[in-house]
Every structure is written in structure tokens, then in C-alpha cells.
Amino acid sequence: MQSSRQLTSGKASLASRAFSRPAVASRRMLVVRSAFNVTVRPYTLREGDTLESIAKKRSLTVQEILGMNPDVNPDAVVEGKTILLPSGTLSSRDKEILDGIGTGYRVYPVRKGENLEDIITKRKITKEEMEALNPGVNLNTLKENQLLKLPSNKFTVREREMLIGSGILPAEFFTAAKNPFVIGLGGLLMVCGFVLAWQKFYNDPDFQANE
Secondary structure, three states: OHHHHHHHHHHHHHHHHHHHHHHHHHHHHHHHHHHHOOOEEEEEOOOOOOHHHHHHHOOOOHHHHHHHOOOOOOOOOOOOOEEEEEOOEEEHHHHHHHHOOOOOEEEEEOOOOOOHHHHHHHHOOOHHHHHHHOOOOOOOOOOOOOEEEEEOOOOOHHHHHHHHHOOOOOHHHHHHOOOHHHHHHHHHHHHHHHHHHHHHHHHOOOOEEEO
């Protein structure tokens, strides 16, 4: 009986922590915004990321990133961990994603070393969708910077973070795009977001794309 109570208690504790994470993240973003007087966005660390590489691509310093993320160990960057970045700083890759957004599809430049499975798995795209959007293209042999058409409403977690966190697309777009009854709204939000994105990126000096 005691073991059963301990297990139940442990599950309740885990559930409590899981449900509290969004609230904790929101409070953390509010604290950072207040302290630094800057709008921030989440960024999920991926394999190969370092604070130096993240900072360099966005004209930031490692110290600025650490100031917003005091719990991050610069010598032990953990893949999958979410950190905060200023929402107005875009890398050249972010700009490529932004430039490729369209209404019927979006244009995606293949990254070095990527294959078809890498691209579609992260975005939950089917091979049939890719073949329909890219007729005549040999999808089994992709080259770096080769341009492919992707479904306009399917993004990786990091792409969604960048688009939503930078104010380029509203979060409602991704919800609408999954619902067949409001897919028209999703398309409308995409068009509006795309227009606003171009205006923000090319007219706002705070939005900088860097290597």
C-alpha cells in the first residue's frame, strides 16, 4: 500500500510540474522583458548549436544571451533545451525561411547534408505531398541550397518559434491550418503574416539578418 501511495504521489508531482511549465516559461519571459526592455522569443537548441554560433548569426554577444538565460551553462549546451533570444534578431537562415513563405506552398533551400527524410520528418510532411509539389525533381538526391516546394502550413518546431516569436505569423495560423473548417482563415492569416513580415524585415532596422 505504501509503495502504491508513493507511486501515485510521484505521478501527481510529475503531472503538477508538467502543467506548471508553461506558466513558469511565461513568467520567465515577462521577467526578461521587464529587465532588458526587449521583446524576446523562445529558441530551441539543436545538435551542433553553441552560444557562440547562435550569437554570431544574430549579431549578439554570448554575454547578452547569458544575461537573458542565467540558468544556461555555456560549456554544456543541451540539445532540445529552450532559451530566450531578442525577437528582432534573425539569422540568414531565418531570412531564407521568411523569404520562402507563400500562400500555396513555401520555398525551402536544402541545408548542407540534408536528405528528404530529414526535411519531411521534422515537418510531418508525406513523401506524396513532396512529389506532388515537386514534379520531375529527383528527391532521392538533394544538393545544398537546392530549392524545394514545401506545404505552406508545415514547419519545424524551431521555425514556428521564430515565426510566432518574431511576430511574423500569429499562433492562430498553425491551429487554423490543421482544421479543415477554418483552412480559409489559415490561408488569410498566412497572407497577412507574410505581408507584415516583409514590412517588418525590410523596414525595421532592428530586424537584421546575419551569417
